[in-house]
Amino acid sequence: MSSAAGKKTPLYQKHVRLGARMVPFGGWLMPVQYTSIVDEHQTVRNAVGIFDISHMGQFIVSGNGARDWLNAMLTNNVAKLDVGQGQYTFLLNDNGGVIDDLILYRIGEAEFLLVVNASKIEEDFAWLESHLKKERSRPGGLGAAASPCQLKNRSADFGGVAIQGPRVVDLFHDLLGQNVELPARNHVIDFVIAEMPVSIARTGYTGEDGVEVFFRASDAAKFWNLVLERGAKFGTKPCGLGARDTLRLEMCYPLNGSDLSADRNPIEAGLGFFVDLEKPNFTGREKSLETKTNGARERLIAFKMNGKGPPPRPHYSLFSGENRVGEISSGTLSPSLNIGIGMGYVSAASAKIGTPLEVEIRGQKFPATIEKKPLYKKQS
């Protein structure tokens, strides 16, 4: 692996010292695994895993016009957010295609935090900035005099980790004290841990209970060490992008660039829940409404292989009988289910749950079935 292939997070040295295999991802050098993807996957399903997410971007939007401006830029309804609450949302292009999927937190009365994908930091920021400029100069727009909002890219200032798994509450009670309550699902609260100011958000990308924690980049190594040290008794282990991918795919959470792209809209991806068409105006609304009204031509489905066989992978063709009906966008062997799983876009006529499909792998066809999302459900 060439080290010229990517930027390094503040935890890079930690990963190398732990023996991680480093790979380029979204312009960054990230750990794909420390020991084994399957082990790390099971650690998150059964104990606690800690992932470096410092590569992700953080933008701050603040000012009296922030809420209304963000509501015009993003698909979900910003007006529904209380202070301390977050929501999953999309940044769309003019054709309704996905530029990025992100989490928006309202961190003050008129202050918002956007957590965006690593590979999209520059593109998202340029898009938002160009629209803010347009807004300032538009007659009757927010205007420079009418408290326009400020947009700042703070990505380099923050490090972050995702801490995920059924024992995460035990771990944080140990760190914060038994009586301290963690934020509710999709909420964020600021704490101080070992003199480090941190923002803890109850969210994740694994399907397990968990948090994402953001801190000053200069505190990253200290926080990482603290969690591994204090978390050892709860089975906490470092986990890489490999396990992050198998965990999120079992839950059918989309990965931008694979399951989402600039020429697909969230309605086709089955994520209309996060697109508020009641809002009178936001970028990409027309196309989203049109797709919703007329029905999508293709839809993102989840499938399971019917039996043992080679794992399904991105770009393999999907067949219904003799007809090629689409292709796989994400696929892997599910460590929890021990069978091949995936998602892919198929023509709407072949997208019903229960539809038999065939996956073409090296010229041979293997049977699969369209399943309800998520593919993995926690046994309780």
Added chain:
Amino acid sequence: MNVPEDLLYTKSHEWIRREGENIRVGITDHAQAELTDVVFVELPKVGASVEAKAPVAVVESVKAASDIYAPVKGTVVEANEALTNNPALINSDPFGEGWIFALKIDNADDLKNLQSAAAYKDQIET
């Protein structure tokens, strides 16, 4: 990293054990560590004629599918069926139970094109 002295090696990380007129082939300890958890192996058909450096098997980990190449020209005489139910044998015992196939070789001179343990060690350490 384990590199047994008595085997021959390819640049593409297969090991070769000479067994009279046949050779037994698998992937090295280094290769299995790079691939990580092997979850599926597609074996060659017994009786198939294969050219040197032709892809004859596929080893799949969670992340990727990797072709396995015939080290020399020959005919497949055995495929390790145990890998069908237990592909992880490649990880746990790459030079033993994790062998992938055996070839009857056309020409023993072809083995001269393969590298020694020392040369392979150099390859993976640089």
